[in-house]
Amino acid sequence: xxxxxxxxxxxxxxxxxxxxxxxxxxxxxxxxxxxxxxxxxxxxxxxxxxxxxxxxxxxxxxxxxxxxxxxxxxxxxxxxxxxxxxxxxxxxxxxxxxxxxxxxxxxxxxxxxxxxxxxxxxxxxxxxxxxxxxxxxxxxxxxxxxxxxxxxxxxxxxxxxxxxxxxxxxxxxxxxxxxxxxxxxxxxxxxxxxxxxxxxxxxxxxxxxxxxxxxxxxxxxxxxxxxxxxxxxxxxxxxxxxxxxxxxxxxxxxxxxxxxxxxxxxxxxxxxxxxxxxxxxxxxxxxxxxxxxxxxxxxxxxxxxxxxxxxxxxxxxxxxxxxxxxxxxxxxxxxxxxxxxxxxxxxxxxxxxxxxxxx
Amino acid sequence: xxxxxxxxxxxxxxxxxxxxxxxxxxxxxxxxxxxxxxxxxxxxxxxxxxxxxxxxxxxxxxxxxxxxxxxxxxxxxxxxxxxxxxxxxxxxxxxxxxxxxxxxxxxxxxxxxxxxxxxxxxxxxxxxxxxxxxxxxxxxxxxxxxxxxxxxxxxxxxxxxxxxxxxxxxxxxxxxxxxxxxxxxxxxxxxxxxxxxxxxxxxxxxxxxxxxxxxxxxxxxxxxxxxxxxxxxxxxxxxxxxxxxxxxxxxxxxxxxxxxxxxxxxxxxxxxxxxxxxxxxxxxxxxxxxxxxxxxxxxxxxxxxxxxxxxxxxxxxxxxxxxxxxxxxxxxxxxxxxxxxxxxxxxxxxxxxxxxxxxxxxxxxxxxxxxxxxxxxxxxxxxxxxxxxxxxxxxxxxxxxxxxxxxxxxxxxxxxxxxxxxxxxxxxxxxxxxxxxxxxxxxxxxxxxxxxxxxxxxxxxxxxxxxxxxxxxxxxxxxxxxxxxxxxxxxxxxxxxxxxxxxxxxxxxxxxxxxxxxxxxxxxxxxxxxxxxxxxxx
Numbered sequence: 001x002x003x004x005x006x007x008x009x010x011x012x013x014x015x016x017x018x019x020x021x022x023x024x025x026x027x028x029x030x031x032x033x034x035x036x037x038x039x040x041x042x043x044x045x046x047x048x049x050x051x052x053x054x055x056x057x058x059x060x061x062x063x064x065x066x067x068x069x070x071x072x073x074x075x076x077x078x079x080x081x082x083x084x085x086x087x088x089x090x091x092x093x094x095x096x097x098x099x100x101x102x103x104x105x106x107x108x109x110x111x112x113x114x115x116x117x118x119x120x121x122x123x124x125x126x127x128x129x130x131x132x133x134x135x136x137x138x139x140x141x142x143x144x145x146x147x148x149x150x151x152x153x154x155x156x157x158x159x160x161x162x163x164x165x166x167x168x169x170x171x172x173x174x175x176x177x178x179x180x181x182x183x184x185x186x187x188x189x190x191x192x193x194x195x196x197x198x199x200x201x202x203x204x205x206x207x208x209x210x211x212x213x214x215x216x217x218x219x220x221x222x223x224x225x226x227x228x229x230x231x232x233x234x235x236x237x238x239x240x241x242x243x244x245x246x247x248x249x250x251x252x253x254x255x256x257x258x259x260x261x262x263x264x265x266x267x268x269x270x271x272x273x274x275x276x277x278x279x280x281x282x283x284x285x286x287x288x289x290x291x292x293x294x295x296x297x298x299x300x301x302x303x304x305x306x307x308x309x310x311x312x313x314x315x316x317x318x319x320x321x322x323x324x325x326x327x328x329x330x331x332x333x334x335x336x337x338x339x340x341x342x343x344x345x346x347x348x349x350x351x352x353x354x355x356x357x358x359x
Numbered sequence: 360x361x362x363x364x365x366x367x368x369x370x371x372x373x374x375x376x377x378x379x380x381x382x383x384x385x386x387x388x389x390x391x392x393x394x395x396x397x398x399x400x401x402x403x404x405x406x407x408x409x410x411x412x413x414x415x416x417x418x419x420x421x422x423x424x425x426x427x428x429x430x431x432x433x434x435x436x437x438x439x440x441x442x443x444x445x446x447x448x449x450x451x452x453x454x455x456x457x458x459x460x461x462x463x464x465x466x467x468x469x470x471x472x473x474x475x476x477x478x479x480x481x482x483x484x485x486x487x488x489x490x491x492x493x494x495x496x497x498x499x500x501x502x503x504x505x506x507x508x509x510x511x512x513x514x515x516x517x518x519x520x521x522x523x524x525x526x527x528x529x530x531x532x533x534x535x536x537x538x539x540x541x542x543x544x545x546x547x548x549x550x551x552x553x554x555x556x557x558x559x560x561x562x563x564x565x566x567x568x569x570x571x572x573x574x575x576x577x578x579x580x581x582x583x584x585x586x587x588x589x590x591x592x593x594x595x596x597x598x599x600x601x602x603x604x605x606x607x608x609x610x611x612x613x614x615x616x617x618x619x620x621x622x623x624x625x626x627x628x629x630x631x632x633x634x635x636x637x638x639x640x641x642x643x644x645x646x647x648x649x650x651x652x653x654x655x656x657x658x659x660x661x662x663x664x665x666x667x668x669x670x671x672x673x674x675x676x677x678x679x680x681x682x683x684x685x686x687x688x689x690x691x692x693x694x695x696x697x698x699x700x701x702x703x704x705x706x707x708x709x710x711x712x713x714x715x716x717x718x719x720x721x722x723x724x725x726x727x728x729x730x731x732x733x734x735x736x737x738x739x740x741x742x743x744x745x746x747x748x749x750x751x752x753x754x755x756x757x758x759x760x761x762x763x764x765x766x767x768x769x770x771x772x773x774x775x776x777x778x779x780x781x782x783x784x785x786x787x788x789x790x791x792x793x794x795x796x797x798x799x800x801x802x803x804x805x806x807x808x809x810x811x812x813x814x815x816x817x818x819x820x821x822x823x824x825x826x827x828x829x830x831x832x833x834x835x836x837x838x839x840x841x842x843x844x845x846x847x848x849x850x851x852x853x854x855x856x857x858x859x860x861x862x863x864x865x866x867x868x869x870x871x872x873x874x875x876x877x878x879x880x881x882x883x884x885x886x887x888x889x890x891x892x893x894x895x896x897x
Binding site: 250266302304346 | 524643809812816817
């Protein structure tokens with residue numbers, strides 16, 4: 001290699017390194033049409049529900065009125081997508097061919113709608129009456145002006161909205177967004193992601209749901225002193241049982257609240273929060289780590305964790321007058337718990353089966 | 360001399376034969392590793408004392424006699440593989456002379472001929488040591504960036520969270536006075552019909568306006584009529600309330616509630632921006648929320664996109680740490696944070712954050728730490744405390760921020776601020792390290808180490824500059840863009856400098872066409888810089 005060649009190779013290497021950041025630029029400049037929005041930037045589930053409701057009202061109101069008198073109507077819209085409109089006394093199972101396992105039609109019912117067991121519905125369901133989804137069925141979306149009942153091991157993959165009450169049987173799954181105007185009740189081993197209702201009941205409520213009364217005497221809690229007699233920035237903090245604290249508790253480590261305590265303020269821990277039995281928190285609880293809430297607790301404010309929240313039996317989040325939010329990556333909720341407002345499990349949410357607790 | 364060059368070429372030929380470029384990737388990796396180790400040791404394979412042989416040829420024989428033909432013949436028969444231009448410049452050991460070295464006495468050697476090659480060798484050794492150190496630092500920086508990006512990707516939340524039910528606090532929305540009177544009136548009128556996904560009774564408005572502008576006053580009156588008892592006008596009087604940054608004090612005093620939302624951009628607001636922004640504030644550990652306000656102009660002209668990108672480059676890069684938190688309020692909020700940081704340092708007893716430096720931490724994330732902390736201790740007397748310069752506009756920022764080394768050892772500064780000062784110092788030193796490594800690579804190339812020079816150039820390219828002037832790997836910026844959802848725009852970052860050139864040309868053109876008396880009213884350069892920072896995208 002001659003010196004000239006070496007010099008040229010060196011210059012070429014330098015130019016290549018300089019032009020390397022411009023390669024993605026060329027891709028951007030040459031691409032004409034923008035990509036579709038990612039799923040997280042698409043419309044929210046509530047907007048999609050309202051859009052579906054508007055479509056039903058505009059396009060199928062007349063067909064629903066006709067089906068009440070003339071019986072079921074089958075057809076297809078301008079896009080070629082089939083639909084079935086059922087009357088009040090019609091049943092979907094009568095219209096399906098025997099042995100069919102998959103339904104690709106949009107189903108609308110003027111009365112009640114019964115989805116047979118082990119049927120897969122690829123389109124949305126709408127009923128002016130009650131919707132009953134039998135066992136092992138799989139539906140995409142459901143909208144009802146009455147109650148909706150999800151059978152054992154049945155699944156909803158996108159969203160479900162009812163104007164009254166939503167019941168999920170044992171082993172049912174609610175993937176996506178579920179909303180009820182009055183109440184959502186989930187049986188044990190039911191799985192969920194996003195729930196919104198004024199009252200959400202997990203599992204069977206205990207027969208004696210009375211909350212123990214707080215003692216009238218207020219024990220004063222003094223945090224342990226650190227360096228130079230100052231409270232300092234303690235990493236961990238433990239509130240002994242039976243104390244009342246009127247302050248926000250912010251720790252950079254682990255926060256432990258003993259049994260029977262009453263906290264008037266917010267809790268914030270960088271690692272984890274462990275709350276004992278029968279604790280009343282008039283505030284919020286935030287943690288980057290897991291939050292463990294004992295049985296019989298009452299938390300008025302939001303509960304937020306980036307990791308996991310374990311809710312003990314007969315605990316309550318929010319109240320009927322002050323709705324709250326429970327958000328965590330993983331939600332493991334014991335039977336007998338009640339939440340008011342929203343419950344979001346970003347990855348996994350399940351109602352624990354107390355008869356066979358996980359190891 | 361020709362004889363010197365031929366002798367050196369023999370040495371290079373031998374070295375090149377031993378270390379010829381293998382084709383296999385593994386062998387290439389081993390070779391590069393061996394070269395790195397050799398360069399780091401800096402003493403590997405020292406060159407022979409070429410000057411002694413040179414002196415033998417120069418002085419042991421008759422200077423007027425021609426060189427032996429054997430040398431030229433050998434050189435012609437076996438041409439060396441030359442990889443570096445220094446071959447023509449360096450000296451040769453040339454152990455080809457038939458004369459005995461004993462016939463040469465050291466006293467006969469000229470001092471100049473002894474000193475120059477020794478000096479060159481020292482220089483080369485120093486360059487290798489320097490490059491090894493800078494390469495190690497850049498490599499560590501590269502590895503750190505890589506692991507940071509990987510960690511962010513692993514721990515990235517599945518989706519952004521906006522709580523639906525929470526004890527929403529009362530907030531005050533500060534509407535700065537920007538643009539013409541018609542634009543301000545239009546903005547205020549638009550707020551009347553704006554949809555807020557927030558309890559309306561807990562929203563208060565603090566519109567800033569010029570009392571001399573009757574059109575804006577009428578718009579403020581209409582806003583007050585639309586939201587009775589929830590509008591708190593803030594006239595921008597002369598003096599302290601002249602600029603937006605200085606008026607923030609009065610805005611904070613005028614505001615009602617526990618949160619202040621500053622609408623510092625003219626970008627169209629998304630649907631659920633308010634609840635999305637206020638939700639993190641419910642966390643007691645969060646003091647400021649920065650939301651995304653980056654207008655993505657995919658349909659506009661390229662130059663407009665570049666200008667917009669240049670304006671928001673700080674916000675783009677700020678998303679490396681936490682992509683969920685982008686800038687809602689632009690530079691005005693940064694200035695407010697800086698003011699708080701100055702107070703925290705000047706008055707340590709006045710704590711605004713639990714650790715005393717939480718606000719400074721926010722500044723560090725924004726990439727403004729070099730300038731901010733550099734001015735905290737050495738604030739010029741004539742500068743306004745609200746004035747803040749952009750690091751992109753001042754290239755000497757790296758040198759200025761080197762003064763922050765004193766922050767590391769000053770015991771009178773709170774610990775958190777000391778840590779942030781140290782972090783800012785090291786981040787400011789990175790551009791210098793980058794430049795040093797690049798210069799070492801170039802110098803090593805001309806000193807006879809082309810492979811190490813190639814490695815240096817490659818390493819510098821891998822840690823190329825971002826818009827802040829900090830060396831940042833390309834994948835780091837790409838990850839930030841992906842997390843911010845603006846992958847298309849951030850690819851234009853290498854071209855954002857052209858927008859600066861375009862503005863410069865426009866400025867020169869405006870200067871040439873301006874009237875002479877108008878140039879007297881040109882604002883102070885520092886103020887012009889401030890306007891450039893705070894100005895919205897065209």
